[in-house]
Amino acid sequence: MKNPYILLIVLMYLNTATYGQNKNLQSSKSLSLTWEIIDSGYKNSAKTLSELTLENTSDKNFPSAGWDIYFNSAHPYELNQDTLNLKLTHINGSFFKLSPGQSFEGIAAGEALKIPLLTRALKNSTDYPKGFYIVYNNNSSKSVPLNVTNKLSVDYHVQERELARQIYEQNQKVENTNLKSLSPILPTPINFAYFKGNFRMDHDVKINNASDFKNEADYLAKELEKISGIRPQIATTGQKSIIVLQKKELVNEEAYELNVSPTKITISAATGTGIFYGIQSLKNMFPPEVWNTKPSSFLIPAICIKDAPRFAHRAFMMDIARNFLPKEQILKTLDVLSLYKINVFHLHFTDDEGWRIEIKGLPELTEVGAKRGHTIDELDHLIPAYGSGPEVNNSSESGYLSRADFIEILKYATQRHIAVIPEYETPGHARAAIKSMDARYHRLMKEGEEVEAKKFLLRDINDQSKYESVQGFKDNVINPALPSVYNFIEKIIDETVTMYKEANAPLKTIHFGGDEVPTGVWEKSSVAKDLIKTNKEVDSINGLWFYYFSKVNQLLKSRNLYLSGWEEIGLRKTEINGKKQLVVDSRFATENFHTDVWNNLSGNEDLAYKLANEGYKVILTNVTNMYLDLAYNKSYSEIGQYWGGYVDVDKPFSFIPYNYYKNQKENKFGEPLPLNFYDDKVKLTDAGKKNIIGLQAPLWSEIITSKQRFEYLLFPKILGLAERSWAADPDWATEVDAVKSEQLYQKAWSNFVAIIGHRELPKLDYYVGGFNYRIPTPGYIVENNLVKANILYPNLILKYTVDGSEPNVDSALYTSPIPFVPNMKLSAFNKKGRRSNVINVE
Numbered sequence: 001m002k003n004p005y006i007l008l009i010v011l012m013y014l015n016t017a018t019y020g021q022n023k024n025l026q027s028s029k030s031l032s033l034t035w036e037i038i039d040s041g042y043k044n045s046a047k048t049l050s051e052l053t054l055e056n057t058s059d060k061n062f063p064s065a066g067w068d069i070y071f072n073s074a075h076p077y078e079l080n081q082d083t084l085n086l087k088l089t090h091i092n093g094s095f096f097k098l099s100p101g102q103s104f105e106g107i108a109a110g111e112a113l114k115i116p117l118l119t120r121a122l123k124n125s126t127d128y129p130k131g132f133y134i135v136y137n138n139n140s141s142k143s144v145p146l147n148v149t150n151k152l153s154v155d156y157h158v159q160e161r162e163l164a165r166q167i168y169e170q171n172q173k174v175e176n177t178n179l180k181s182l183s184p185i186l187p188t189p190i191n192f193a194y195f196k197g198n199f200r201m202d203h204d205v206k207i208n209n210a211s212d213f214k215n216e217a218d219y220l221a222k223e224l225e226k227i228s229g230i231r232p233q234i235a236t237t238g239q240k241s242i243i244v245l246q247k248k249e250l251v252n253e254e255a256y257e258l259n260v261s262p263t264k265i266t267i268s269a270a271t272g273t274g275i276f277y278g279i280q281s282l283k284n285m286f287p288p289e290v291w292n293t294k295p296s297s298f299l300i301p302a303i304c305i306k307d308a309p310r311f312a313h314r315a316f317m318m319d320i321a322r323n324f325l326p327k328e329q330i331l332k333t334l335d336v337l338s339l340y341k342i343n344v345f346h347l348h349f350t351d352d353e354g355w356r357i358e359i360k361g362l363p364e365l366t367e368v369g370a371k372r373g374h375t376i377d378e379l380d381h382l383i384p385a386y387g388s389g390p391e392v393n394n395s396s397e398s399g400y401l402s403r404a405d406f407i408e409i410l411k412y413a414t415q416r417h418i419a420v421i422p423e424y425e426t427p428g429h430a431r432a433a434i435k436s437m438d439a440r441y442h443r444l445m446k447e448g449e450e451v452e453a454k455k456f457l458l459r460d461i462n463d464q465s466k467y468e469s470v471q472g473f474k475d476n477v478i479n480p481a482l483p484s485v486y487n488f489i490e491k492i493i494d495e496t497v498t499m500y501k502e503a504n505a506p507l508k509t510i511h512f513g514g515d516e517v518p519t520g521v522w523e524k525s526s527v528a529k530d531l532i533k534t535n536k537e538v539d540s541i542n543g544l545w546f547y548y549f550s551k552v553n554q555l556l557k558s559r560n561l562y563l564s565g566w567e568e569i570g571l572r573k574t575e576i577n578g579k580k581q582l583v584v585d586s587r588f589a590t591e592n593f594h595t596d597v598w599n600n601l602s603g604n605e606d607l608a609y610k611l612a613n614e615g616y617k618v619i620l621t622n623v624t625n626m627y628l629d630l631a632y633n634k635s636y637s638e639i640g641q642y643w644g645g646y647v648d649v650d651k652p653f654s655f656i657p658y659n660y661y662k663n664q665k666e667n668k669f670g671e672p673l674p675l676n677f678y679d680d681k682v683k684l685t686d687a688g689k690k691n692i693i694g695l696q697a698p699l700w701s702e703i704i705t706s707k708q709r710f711e712y713l714l715f716p717k718i719l720g721l722a723e724r725s726w727a728a729d730p731d732w733a734t735e736v737d738a739v740k741s742e743q744l745y746q747k748a749w750s751n752f753v754a755i756i757g758h759r760e761l762p763k764l765d766y767y768v769g770g771f772n773y774r775i776p777t778p779g780y781i782v783e784n785n786l787v788k789a790n791i792l793y794p795n796l797i798l799k800y801t802v803d804g805s806e807p808n809v810d811s812a813l814y815t816s817p818i819p820f821v822p823n824m825k826l827s828a829f830n831k832k833g834r835r836s837n838v839i840n841v842e
Helices: 156-172 211-228 272-284 327-339 403-415 431-446 450-454 483-503 526-534 543-557 607-614 707-714 717-726 738-764
Strands: 008-013 031-039 047-056 067-072 086-092 095-100 112-120 130-136 149-152 191-202 206-209 233-235 242-247 256-260 264-269 297-307 313-319 344-348 419-426 509-513 562-566 571-576 579-584 594-597 617-620 692-699 779-783 786-790 797-801 812-814 825-829
Touching: 086 112, 156 779, 156 786, 206 211, 211 233, 211 242, 211 272, 256 272, 264 272, 272 297, 272 327, 313 327, 313 717, 327 344, 327 403, 327 707, 344 692, 403 419, 403 483, 419 483, 431 450, 483 509, 483 543, 509 543, 526 543, 543 562, 543 571, 579 607, 594 607, 607 617, 692 707, 692 717, 707 717, 717 738, 786 797
Parallel strands: 206 233, 206 242, 242 264, 313 344, 313 692, 344 419, 419 509, 509 562, 562 594, 594 617, 617 692
Antiparallel strands: 008 031, 008 149, 031 047, 047 112, 067 095, 067 130, 086 095, 191 297, 256 264, 256 297, 571 579, 779 786, 797 812, 797 825
């Protein structure tokens, strides 16, 4: 569907402040800035036309010179390039500056100046210019934030009405489900059978533990204490009211058996990992309310569960580099990941916009690289990003994990049988590291320590290469030709190994990124040219890629570690029909490289299968199904990205790992794909199938400015990943008859929806303090002047108003179709009284 015309007005007011002795500047200013979207599809393109208005609302003239306004935006440029009134300058990344031009005469009291601007498409509330602040030249170290208010036009509702209709029709397809037939736990086990009777969990329960499982027994005792307030006794005798942890040889180390009878619960496994998953399944069977009501006793039905995971690698990636989240949120996340048997925590803690892990001996990485704010030279901190503004101490833009924090995280994860994969993004996406080592270089050069200053330098200081990354950075790529780069990499590896040893945590791999290195890098670097001349293995600038990862690989292998990275570590640049393209590189295929393959867009739909067929270990991280940072749908009110499509819980749930073409029914714009779209794509071979080692869902943090936003995008989407990575291949995935496959899928989807609504969302209201999961917006249609509404998940209620006010817990309850009236609004509520986004009924 073509995006309709949207009108957005953003009002920004300049706070009163004093700006030193400059006589041309008044001591008090009042300036109103308006960002108005004129055309969201300018001249039928993927660009948005906006108009920036600067209005002087004071009774004195706004000065003609001596100031700059800074902000973050989606790469605007002036429609009229010859304007000399105001000059728009791209500083770096998404950071821009608006300055007075040669012809700018100031703005008289009560007057306004309008500037037409083009940007890429702007589609939702998190995608608009932000972080505005003003700096006066006579006091360049002082900055004043500018407040931003968003305003929508009525045309926005055309899109919302169509979306509400689509949601209503999708919700109507969900079938009524017999709750007794549902899987007792999530993710779905291999098999289960109920028996007569119940086990009573109360204060008298004891834990009977085999000596092999002391850690798991202690964990179970702590979990039960959270509910009852009384820690169960761990004993070696007893016949009734006991939970037995016992050793039993099963199919693999993660397999378990859970047997619940009226007198005892037995969890059997070959390893502590299997016992731990049996404990998670037991917890999963607790009534959701126990995490809130703390009952003295509750019943668990008699049951036998036999279970083992489908994939050994079930991963969630958390990005704390772009915007930071503290240790406490990470620990909380680990708790809930373990509940759903997700066993890999990929921690992305370095990127262009931040370095978030303390490294002993390199203090600048966190003293400079972990902070953002207004700066002239970036020797103290980085420039603002994602609207973080001028202040350095904002919680989301500045912060890092100390060594002690990270070691605590590692211990916490290890107790929960979660492997933590650390990611140091290189050679691209490395601006925070580069700037930090620049600051170190400048400090030591001033101290006369030239040799030490250059020891960890990450760029050729004489390099005149011109490039720009996808995110707009001009200086974010490490130079692989520098020997100092490998000093840095070796230092990072060794300090990481040390922290894992201190935590007694397993470390098998370190992730070194490899993502999105732009064209143009290193081309004018004399150091790179010298290496090409002297090293026969490096035949060109593009050959530096293989050179870099060969050296990183050797550093890891010498420490008994293997290399993980994004898919580019298994690719090389080549020229096909005059165009530079990335193709699979066979040279690393036997090196045990683990590739997180995200790109299944625009000609790369089969890239994951190509790499697996070639011999690379592949973790399917498909953007169209697994990127949790993508918005739930096209609504303006939904936070999130949309460049790779839209992802709700159904996208990971419907994913078919060994043939994901089958359930890919739309492109990234939500448009239907032709039936034969995938016919010419590479299919997964039997050998390649063995190289698909798991699934991963990343949550990138460009718009994650609070823990509430993080949890909103995490849940309930992550439940689809948990199900598809653990549960056996479903029948609808292998059914060849398209009609029958769709029927089977719809039944399975209906069951999954029922489980989420009846059990998981109520559990998430209180588990480890509760989560700010997304409550879906209602769907509706207006038919014969009656409003028909529905909601995806059971156990939620709909409320409405007819006076234009937003619904609250005291508003009228929707139970059946109601007559349409103007100004009607709908919203869904959970039992805690928290609501979904509000829908205007039209």
